[in-house]
């Protein structure tokens with residue numbers, strides 16, 4: 001979904017109050033009745049003018065239910081509210097290119113006032129298959145169609161909370177910078193997903209590093225749940241090494257882990273399944289892409305669990321539940337994700353069965369180029385991914 005910010009600067013203070021009123025009203029109403037918008041905005045009779053202005057640019061939509069007319073917030077309206085918060089807090093100054101389109105998210109490069117690039121991730125749960133979810137009234141309760149908003153907020157809050165906890169404990173993840181509603185802002189990693197790296201100098205050491213990361217996550221009580229070549233960005237640093245008369249180029253690769261809405265605790269009922277899937281995802285990728293197979297079996301969750309509490313490790317699954325992302329929220333989000341079949345973008349058995357046919361010895365460069373165009377065609381899917389980083393941002397200032 002595009003993020004068209006051009007109307008932002010034309011909205012008046014009263015328009016913003018009205019938009020906020022619709023957001024507040026949506027917490028309890030599928031269709032927010034006009035008199036309630038009037039009341040919540042404190043604008044009395046003149047609110048109709050503001051309502052029309054917002055509806056005209058698609059930030060709210062007029063709806064009728066059995067009893068009355070009213071409005072609901074659109075994704076565009078929610079995007080604007082989040083961006084306005086970032087603008088006021090000086091987290092985001094301008095919005096640049098879109099670099100990722102997932103089934104459940106949009107990724108943009110943004111910049112702060114100094115022009116430092118950052119990443120804005122907008123969660124869009126329910127974009128694809130909200131109808132199936134609607135059937136399940138159990139956890140929707142009376143939130144009804146408002147739940148796309150609620151679930152997207154939960155996903156953003158979860159991702160932000162986990163990213164903070166991981167970062168504080170020395171895991172290589174982006175720096176979480178801000179969170180508002182269904183979005184987060186994080187540092188931009190100047191790197192490509194491992195999927196697009198055609199060769200590595202020493203596959204064995206990169207493999208070992210990734211497996212060690214999976215084990216260390218478990219030691220801290222967590223399983224990523226979508227640990228795959230799309231969610232691992234590979235930072236490449238080149239340096240020159242001089243020994244005697246010889247100067248050689250040295251390439252250092254650092255994996256950075258992203259994408260946390262599906263993380264689970266090592267105490268989850270299916271923890272072993274998720275752990276093994278993460279491990280196998282990496283094994284399979286290294287076999288296929290780098291023709292590397294590890295001699296060692298495992299690792300296994302049972303062994304990783306023995307490390308819990310050692311080397312000053314703490315249970316992050318427990319601490320995040322206490323620090324903002326509650327167990328109840330985790331359950332609601334998980335139930336939703338299961339319902340719509342969101343199982344991350346990395347289940348190789350279901351999402352990308354086609355890749356298993358890749359033959360030996362093909363042109364690796366060609367392969368990754370083709371992958372990108374394939375991603376474009378299949379958009380939006382869980383595999384429609386990074387389109388490369390833009391050279392410049394700042395096309396649209398908020």
Ligand code: ADP
Pocket residue numbers: 099100101102103104105106107119121174186187188189190191192193230231233258259260345385386387
């Ligand atoms: P999704 O949930 O849609 O899979 P991700 O968080 O995995 O979303 O992001 C999708 C893509 O966007 C990634 O594969 C990566 O190419 C890019 N991306 C996401 N976050 C960053 C970041 N902090 N820095 C650079 N690129 C990023």
Ligand code: MG
Pocket residue numbers: 102230231259345
């Ligand atoms: Mg991803």
